[in-house]
Amino acid sequence: MNRDYGKVLVIMGGWSNEREISLISGMSVYNSLISSGVDASVLDINKKNLEEIKKISPERVFIVLHGKGGEDGEIQSYLDKLSIPYTGSDSKSSAICMNKRLTKDILLENSIPTPFFSRINNNIKEIEASFPYPFVIKPSSEGSSIGVHIVEDIEDCKKALLENTQISNDFIGEQYIKGKEYTVGVLNNDALPIIKLEPPGKFYDYNAKYNSEKMKYICPSGLPTETEEDLKKLSLKTFKTLKCKGWGRVDLILDEKEQKPWIIEINTVPGMTEHSLLPMAAKEKCIDFDSLVLKILDTSYE
Secondary structure: OOOOOOOEEEEEEOOOOOHHHHHHHHHHHHHHHHHOOOOEEEEEEOOOOOHHHHHHOOOEEEEOOOOOOOOOOHHHHHHHHOOOOEOOOOHHHHHHHHOHHHHHHHHHHOOOOOOOEEEEOOOHHHHHHHOOOOEEEEEOOOOOOOOOEEEOOHHHHHHHHHHHHHHOOOEEEEEOOOEEEEEEEEEOOEEOOOEEEEOOOOOOOHHHHHOOOOOEEEOOOOOOHHHHHHHHHHHHHHHHHOOOOOEEEEEEEEEOOOOOEEEEEEEOOOOOOOOOHHHHHHHHOOOOHHHHHHHHHHHHHO
16 A cells, blocks of 8 residues: 555656656656556646646655756755655755765765866866876766766867867866776665676766667676675765765766775766666665655655
8 A cells, every 4th residue: 555645746857958868767757656556747847837836736746857957956946945845855965966066075075085176177288287197077067977078188188178168167177087887876875786887988978878788787786795885885975974865876986906986976866767777776676666766755755
């Protein structure tokens, strides 16, 4: 017997560069709620129809907005003003996690390992003085690895800077960590089984996430039990330190030389298609997609 959630509104779409992925995630969540007998409706939101939320007057909102507008605290602030409870992290922690500079500052203040970084501009000489090749250039506030480049030389650097100036006026240089990529799903203060990511290219970029047939996801991760538990503890510490709530995903790299973990970023509204990473990790723990959706919806009560 399911809990009486009342009228639930699934918010998807939005105005970020991840809009199309959000629409797929949102419909997956909506269809799951309907199949579970929840009184659910769905809204493809944009900046002109925010008032529709007030008209619909839901008891609670399931946020499935990726990127700006959904993971940066904007929609959370709007729902707070309407006193409508919602899934996941609050507006403040969402805003911090969406901004890589703010996130990394807090991690470093709390002795949580994350690669060295600094805000950069188009001055290549200054950048090269701070970062030996290879290094990473990425926007401060984008998801799905949009704008992320591992630059090997000055030509790579020029291309990465050109793309990032078209995306944002706030981007960073970051120390490159050579190693294996892993992701740790978090659900109600519990770390899910770790997934090892084996991308066909240099790293887990947008193409690997959404377009490549050669991308490999390995779960169970194959890590020694002790290492897996250590990474789970670090991910939960990261989640707690950033005051995240309910559900999310922590991405990290285990470096090649010392097997030291480095936190890369935190996703407060991960993908929710049936093939996304969080559902994949939940399935390994015998939590099917419908059950996972309800467990996330439960976070709106916290």
